Amino acid sequence: MFGAVSLVVANPFTLLAQDSKQSLVNYEIVDVIQSKSIPKSLTGKRGDKKRGEALMIQRSKGNCLACHQVSLFEEKAKTDPNAYGDMGEVGPTLDKVAKRYKEGQLRLLLVDAKQVFPETIMPSFYRVENLHRVGKKFKDKPILGPQEIEDVLSFLLSLK
Amino acid sequence: MSQRLIICVMLLCLPSFTAFAGDGREKSVAPLDGDNPLSNLWSGFYYAKPQTKQMQLDDFENPGLLYVEEGADIWNSRAGEAKKSCASCHGKGDVSMKEAGARYPVYSARLKKLVNLEQRINLCRTDFQKASAFKYESRELLSLTAFVRHQSKGVPVRVNIKGAAKPFFEKGKAFYYQRRGQLDMACNHCHEDNYGKYIRSNLLSQGQANGFPTYRLKWQGLGSLHRRFRGCNSQVRATPFAFGADEYVNLELYLNWRGSGLEVETPAVRN
Numbered sequence: 527m528f529g530a531v532s533l534v535v536a537n538p539f540t541l542l543a544q545d546s547k548q549s550l551v552n553y554e555i556v557d558v559i560q561s562k563s564i565p566k567s568l569t570g571k572r573g574d575k576k577r578g579e580a581l582m583i584q585r586s587k588g589n590c591l592a593c594h595q596v597s598l599f600e601e602k603a604k605t606d607p608n609a610y611g612d613m614g615e616v617g618p619t620l621d622k623v624a625k626r627y628k629e630g631q632l633r634l635l636l637v638d639a640k641q642v643f644p645e646t647i648m649p650s651f652y653r654v655e656n657l658h659r660v661g662k663k664f665k666d667k668p669i670l671g672p673q674e675i676e677d678v679l680s681f682l683l684s685l686k
Numbered sequence: 687m688s689q690r691l692i693i694c695v696m697l698l699c700l701p702s703f704t705a706f707a708g709d710g711r712e713k714s715v716a717p718l719d720g721d722n723p724l725s726n727l728w729s730g731f732y733y734a735k736p737q738t739k740q741m742q743l744d745d746f747e748n749p750g751l752l753y754v755e756e757g758a759d760i761w762n763s764r765a766g767e768a769k770k771s772c773a774s775c776h777g778k779g780d781v782s783m784k785e786a787g788a789r790y791p792v793y794s795a796r797l798k799k800l801v802n803l804e805q806r807i808n809l810c811r812t813d814f815q816k817a818s819a820f821k822y823e824s825r826e827l828l829s830l831t832a833f834v835r836h837q838s839k840g841v842p843v844r845v846n847i848k849g850a851a852k853p854f855f856e857k858g859k860a861f862y863y864q865r866r867g868q869l870d871m872a873c874n875h876c877h878e879d880n881y882g883k884y885i886r887s888n889l890l891s892q893g894q895a896n897g898f899p900t901y902r903l904k905w906q907g908l909g910s911l912h913r914r915f916r917g918c919n920s921q922v923r924a925t926p927f928a929f930g931a932d933e934y935v936n937l938e939l940y941l942n943w944r945g946s947g948l949e950v951e952t953p954a955v956r957n
Contacts, residue, residue: 592885614885616883616885647875647876649869649871659919659925661920664867667868669868
């Protein structure tokens with residue numbers, strides 16, 4: 527379906543799989559007047575918007591549509607309901623999300639939304655500590671890798 | 687959006703179900719205990735698809751009733767060294783088991799912990815019939831549990847959380863609100879904060895226990911509440927507990943307290 531893209535995302539944990547205890551990359555949280563953010567890219571590289579879209583819809587990866595809606599996808603759902611259909615109602619729409627948040631704020635929301643909304647249902651996509659009874663297969667692995675966070679972010683930034 | 691359409695279809699279908707209104711399924715009931723965080727209790731029945739509801743309500747269509755019949759056969763069969771059947775001591779289930787299905791789990795002074803219905807049945811197997819315990823989630827134990835709890839159908843759930851049961855209730859409550867798994871979610875995130883909303887193609891309910899053991903279309907069979915717990919743990923990528931684990935029995939008491947006031951529906955039919 528996504529050709530080369532799915533090749534890239536097929537085994538995102540290869541890096542981590544070699545050594546599952548490998549520590550995550552460092553990032554700095556900046557807190558300016560109640561507005562926390564991670565201003566810098568986790569990898570120093572820009573994200574790939576197309577790959578980000580693929581990660582968002584993939585159920586075993588971001589699975590963002592389990593909770594969020596993106597109007598842009600409604601049209602695509604007509605021809606590809608498996609990939610783009612069944613958008614949930616638990617989270618807010620992501621339409622124009624880049625107008626509501628700056629890049630660094632969005633990055634932090636993906637990395638660890640609980641730093642901003644402590645009670646949220648939203649998973650922390652790039653955090654491995656302070657988790658409870660994580661299944662063996664998933665232990666010490668973040669839901670998304672650092673470049674994958676940048677990829678998803680890149681797609682979100684296009685929603686203006 | 688597709689879910690809007692589904693809601694519309696459900697609304698259109700509602701009039702045909704008004705006949706059942708008032709039985710606590712198509713309308714909410716007030717919780718028995720004012721401390722309940724839910725101000726209105728909705729059975730999972732309310733959130734099921736119209737054809738699933740129909741299946742549950744129709745005695746010829748409800749596949750869970752096959753298990754209840756099998757359970758009735760076990761109830762009446764002699765077993766073990768004592769060569770006694772359940773009926774030898776308890777007579778007809780509809781009288782002796784009228785309330786049991788609505789008030790378990792209960793505290794056992796002998797075991798110094800809670801026992802649920804499955805475990806109580808197995809205690810009678812081993813202590814009184816001198817037979818071996820049925821395996822948790824075996825067809826026999828599911829059928830017998832369904833038979834016993836079916837006798838309480840229509841009786842409002844009412845569990846005792848006071849006295850010796852209190853510390854176990856507190857543990858169950860702590861479990862309910864504990865985030866777990868790689869996805870870092872607790873039960874309340876789905877079943878308290880978001881019931882009535884779609885998560886993907888699933889309409890979230892309050893996660894009530896009043897219909898268990900439940901026939902799930904996805905399982906193509908009857909399953910225990912602990913099987914459901916295991917599923918809800920695994921889907922957030924957490925390690926589930928074993929069937930019959932103390933942690934799950936404590937959670938079961940807490941969940942039944944959250945649903946105290948809802949009528950027992952066993953065997954319910956769900957997606």
